[in-house]
Amino acid sequence: MSDVPAGLPKAWTKMLEGLKNWSRIYSPWAIHFNSGSCNGCDIEILATLTPRYDVERFGIKLQGSPRHADVLICTGPVTLQARDRLKRVYDQMPDPKFVIAVGSCATSGGVFQGCYNVVGGIDQVIPVNAFIPGCPPRPEAIIDGVVKLLGSLQQKKVAEKTG
Template structure:
């Protein structure tokens, strides 16, 4: 797999996590892992993002927010579900208000396991997302810039 010639920009949303996975996402930005040195930026605007990183499970309160962020992102885009809650509902999946993982409301391309997901696994998930993004660019007949 060759990689995109551009740096991937991420938008991160904490759906309803316990913050464990969010802390690990932030750990990826600390000097120990420092993904920004590869041009990976965690940005606040979904319109500028290539990859949607979601932590936590889906419930009635946040499903419209998840869909709203997803719909604001330009094509092609990739969704990465981080941690057991985002992939399946995790330990909260039996709660009365939890509907399950992120794929209950938007398409998910990459699932990162763990409770909490380790920074190495999150970075690996983003690398997998780059491959998916590249394939989507090819299917659209576009060349990434």
């Protein structure tokens, strides 16, 4: 996971890792992938970027390329067609990476369970760090999910320091 150059003193490595974690928590860049969603969650994700909710004030930014992103925000159940694409987008993201599944369909397949072209929730294909249920979740719920994920990173950081 580390791209800190080898051979540095341990204290330096630790400091650089801490710096990376700090910047990740305070300004996570996200990418959005729709693997078969009805669009409902997608417009709510877009709504979180617009003036009423405006997550950019917390440093959260929606990115175009998976190679620039820390967080993958997935919507919709995974369809057979989109399954490989989802994997590829996930593989292209640099480590460490986090996945948020937004909406009931992304969590479990939702209303589309049993449809012949649907694999199921996002966790059938890639590991998921946070689930946000709702059909669709309100923008507040999406922001809350992202904040909870970042909070868990913060705790990790504290644990690293003390441990």
